[in-house]
Amino acid sequence: MPIVNLHIVRGLSVEQKRTLVAEITQTLARVAGAKPARTHIVIQEVADEDWGLEGQLVLDRRAAPPATA
Incomplete structure (x- = not known):
């Protein structure tokens, strides 16, 4: 039984989290x-x-501000 603990900075939508969960599960x-x-x-x-x-x-x-090259 794999358990994945994913730490993220706040800000993803519920739909983005659904996608992450589905894709991580598929990859495993x-x-x-x-x-x-x-x-x-x-x-x-x-x-x-x-x-x-x-x-x-x-x-x-x-x-x-974004860094310039």
């Missing part, structure tokens, strides 16, 4: 032979002020 069935009826997906949403990336909070990264 195809690649690992997992039975979809026994596959569990847990989505944990994290506020963007509680997630860091490259030394910055996601909150701050979203507020900053």
